[in-house]
Amino acid sequence: MDRENIEEILNKLGTEDVPPEARQIAREMSEDFSKTLKQPKRHIFLEYIMKSKITKLAAAAAIIFAVALSITVVNKLTSEAYAIVQTVEALKDVRFLHLISYDANGQVQDERWIEIGMDGRQIRYRQDTPPDFLVVEDGNSTAAYHKDKHAVVLYDRKYKQYVWVGDLGEFFENLRQKGTIIEQNTNYRGRAAHKILWPMANAEVYVDPVTKLPFAIGNTELSYEQPPPGTFEIIIPEGFAVFDRRPGAEPIEEPDWLKREDSADELFNKARYALAAGNYPEAAALFEYVIDKQPPGRNWAWFWLGSTYYELGEYDLAIDKFSKVIDILSSYGPVPYCLYARGLAYATKGQNSTAEQDLVKVLPWMIQSLRQPTAAAMFNYADDPLYRSLPKDKRPTAKQSLSMMINRLRIITGQNFGYDPYGSAEENEQAIAAWEEWYENSGEIEFTPDAELIPIPKVVEEAGK
Amino acid sequence: MKYSKRAEIFRQVKADYIDFLASVLWRLTGDRELFTEAMQYSLLGIWRHVEKLNGKKAASYIYRIALTANSKAWRNRIGRNGQISESQMGVAASPDEKVSNSELAAKVRLAVAQLPAKQSKAIVMRYFQQQDYREVAEKLCCTEAGARSHVSKAIAALRGKLAALTD
Numbered sequence A: 001m002d003r004e005n006i007e008e009i010l011n012k013l014g015t016e017d018v019p020p021e022a023r024q025i026a027r028e029m030s031e032d033f034s035k036t037l038k039q040p041k042r043h044i045f046l047e048y049i050m051k052s053k054i055t056k057l058a059a060a061a062a063i064i065f066a067v068a069l070s071i072t073v074v075n076k077l078t079s080e081a082y083a084i085v086q087t088v089e090a091l092k093d094v095r096f097l098h099l100i101s102y103d104a105n106g107q108v109q110d111e112r113w114i115e116i117g118m119d120g121r122q123i124r125y126r127q128d129t130p131p132d133f134l135v136v137e138d139g140n141s142t143a144a145y146h147k148d149k150h151a152v153v154l155y156d157r158k159y160k161q162y163v164w165v166g167d168l169g170e171f172f173e174n175l176r177q178k179g180t181i182i183e184q185n186t187n188y189r190g191r192a193a194h195k196i197l198w199p200m201a202n203a204e205v206y207v208d209p210v211t212k213l214p215f216a217i218g219n220t221e222l223s224y225e226q227p228p229p230g231t232f233e234i235i236i237p238e239g240f241a242v243f244d245r246r247p248g249a250e251p252i253e254e255p256d257w258l259k260r261e262d263s264a265d266e267l268f269n270k271a272r273y274a275l276a277a278g279n280y281p282e283a284a285a286l287f288e289y290v291i292d293k294q295p296p297g298r299n300w301a302w303f304w305l306g307s308t309y310y311e312l313g314e315y316d317l318a319i320d321k322f323s324k325v326i327d328i329l330s331s332y333g334p335v336p337y338c339l340y341a342r343g344l345a346y347a348t349k350g351q352n353s354t355a356e357q358d359l360v361k362v363l364p365w366m367i368q369s370l371r372q373p374t375a376a377a378m379f380n381y382a383d384d385p386l387y388r389s390l391p392k393d394k395r396p397t398a399k400q401s402l403s404m405m406i407n408r409l410r411i412i413t414g415q416n417f418g419y420d421p422y423g424s425a426e427e428n429e430q431a432i433a434a435w436e437e438w439y440e441n442s443g444e445i446e447f448t449p450d451a452e453l454i455p456i457p458k459v460v461e462e463a464g465k
Numbered sequence B: 001m002k003y004s005k006r007a008e009i010f011r012q013v014k015a016d017y018i019d020f021l022a023s024v025l026w027r028l029t030g031d032r033e034l035f036t037e038a039m040q041y042s043l044l045g046i047w048r049h050v051e052k053l054n055g056k057k058a059a060s061y062i063y064r065i066a067l068t069a070n071s072k073a074w075r076n077r078i079g080r081n082g083q084i085s086e087s088q089m090g091v092a093a094s095p096d097e098k099v100s101n102s103e104l105a106a107k108v109r110l111a112v113a114q115l116p117a118k119q120s121k122a123i124v125m126r127y128f129q130q131q132d133y134r135e136v137a138e139k140l141c142c143t144e145a146g147a148r149s150h151v152s153k154a155i156a157a158l159r160g161k162l163a164a165l166t167d
Helices: A003-016 A020-034 A042-049 A054-065 A084-092 A166-179 A256-276 A281-291 A301-313 A315-328 A334-351 A354-370 A373-383 A396-414 A425-441 B004-031 B034-048 B058-077 B103-113 B117-128 B133-140 B144-166
Strands: A096-102 A108-116 A122-131 A134-135 A143-146 A150-158 A180-188 A192-199 A203-206 A214-217 A219-225 A241-244
Touching: A003 B103, A003 B117, A003 B144, A020 B034, A084 A166, A122 A214, A122 A425, A166 A192, A166 A373, A180 A256, A192 A214, A203 A425, A219 A425, A256 A281, A256 A301, A301 A315, A301 A334, A315 A334, A334 A354, A334 A373, A334 A396, A354 A373, A354 A396, A354 A425, A396 A425, B004 B034, B004 B058, B004 B103, B004 B117, B004 B133, B058 B103, B058 B117, B058 B133, B103 B117, B103 B144, B117 B133, B117 B144, B133 B144
Parallel strands: A150 A241
Antiparallel strands: A096 A108, A096 A219, A108 A122, A122 A134, A134 A143, A143 A150, A180 A192, A192 A203, A203 A214, A214 A219
C-alpha cells in the first residue's frame, strides 16, 4: 500500500457523514453525565476515580453502587447498574463450581468440579484432563488416575490435594477488595455480560448480568450446577492396578514410572533452588529432566527453564520455553509475566519489534498493578522460584512489589518518573500518576537495559503503604 | 477550582464541543460500540481536565482527549495478537460497500489509534476534519512546515503499521 492509497482512505473516512445516531448518543451521554454533577458528593467520587485512569469507569460503577447513589456513567446500552459487591455476595451462596477450559482450537482442555464447604474451602474435587489424567478427591482420599498406565494411585487428602486456585477464600476476597468493572452490559461470545477485572484471576472475567456470577475467566467457562451423582466418588475401573499410599495401607512394590514421577517432583524442587542460587547449568539440567518426564501441566518448570536459559544467554531456547508456557496456559488468556519475560528475551536478542508485540500487551497489566500491587503477584512469583516456599509474611510487601514493578517498567520503557520507596506518599502518588498519564498519552515501548533502577527496600515502613 | 465552577465549565464545554467530539470520535472509531466506549472515556477526560478547557486552547485539548479515549477504546478491543479479530471488523460484504465498513478502514482506524499523539492529532485534523496545513499548524502550535512533517511522518508510520496488520 502506498502513500496515495492511505491518503485516499483517510480522505474518504474524513468526508463520510457522521450518522445522526452518533450525535444523538453523544448528546444523551453528555447530558446524563452532566446530571451526575449535581450532587456535591459525586465530586469526591469522581476525583477519586480520576486518580486511577486505568480503572476509572469501573471504579465509578463500583463505588457509586456501593454508596447507593443512583448515578451511572451512562452507556446508552446500559439498563441496570452493576457492582462487584453483587458478585461477591452471589459467590457466597455457591456450593459447586463447574469449570471447563478450552484450548485455542476450542477443544476441551480440562473439566473440573469443585464442591465448596460453608467455610469457603474446597472439600471435594474432580479434574479430568484428557486424554490420560483424572483426579478425584472424595473429601478423605485423593485418587490420581493414570489412564495410560491403567493405574490409580491413592493418597491421603491431607498429603496430596489438587486445586483450581490455591485458596478459594483468598481468591474471592481478592475480588471483593480489588475487583473492578471494566465494562458493563457488554457481551461474551454472544451472551450478555459485565466484564470485570479480578487481579488474582489474571484474566478477563465475564459476569452474568442476571445471576451476577462469573461465567467465563479467560477461556475457562464456569457454571454452578450440582454435579451428576458419583462425580466425587473414587471408583476403580476394571483392570486398573491400585497403588495405595494412604497411611496404614499394605506396602506394595511400585512401578518405575511412579518412582520417576516422585523423583520429578523432588528434582523440580532442587531445580528451583539451583536457579535461585545462580547455579544455572544444574538448574537447566534438572528442569529439562522434569519436563521430559512430566511435560503436561508443568508450566512452572517450563517457565523457569526459560528463565535459566535467559540467564545462560541462550535467548532462543529461553524464547522457546516461554512460548511453551503461553501455549500451555492459552485457555486462561494472556500470561502477563511470561509475555514480559519473552519480550525481554526478544529485546535482548535485538529483535525489538517482536519484543514490542509482547511488551505492549503486558504494559496495561503493569500499569494497573501500580495501583493494585496484588496484580503484580505473579510477576514476583515468576521472578523468584522460591516464592512458593515463602511464608506469607516473608513475601514482598505492597511497597516492595511496587518498587519491583517500577523497575520492570523502567527497563521496557526507558521512562523514569522519580518513584522513591522511601519518599513521601504524595511524591510517589505523583510518580504513579505520571506513569498513568504517560501510558494514556504515549505508552510506547523502548527497551532500556541500562535503565536506572531503584533499590528494593528491605524493610518497609508500612505506614506509607 | 471550586466544584460548582468546574461543573459550570463542563456544561459549557459540552454545549460547545459535543458535536465536534462526536464527529471526531465517529471517524476514529467507525462503529457504535467503540464510539460509545470512547465517548465515555472522553467525558471523563473532559471532567478531569475541565480547568484547561476554559480558554482558547480548548479545542486542542478536546482533540487530545478524544485521541486518548480512542486509543484506549481500541486497546480494549484488540485481541491478544494485537490485531482486531475478523468478527470485530465488520468485513466488507461487497466491493462497493462504504469504506467505513470495510476491513481496510478498520485497520486504518486501528493504525491511527496506535500513532504517537502529535502524529495522530495531525492526521485527524488534516484528513478527518479536512483542515488545511495552516490550521493544523496553528492548533499544533508549530510552523506549517512542521505540520506537514507531522502528517508526512504519520503517513509513513501508517504505511508500516498497515503492512504489519495485513501480513
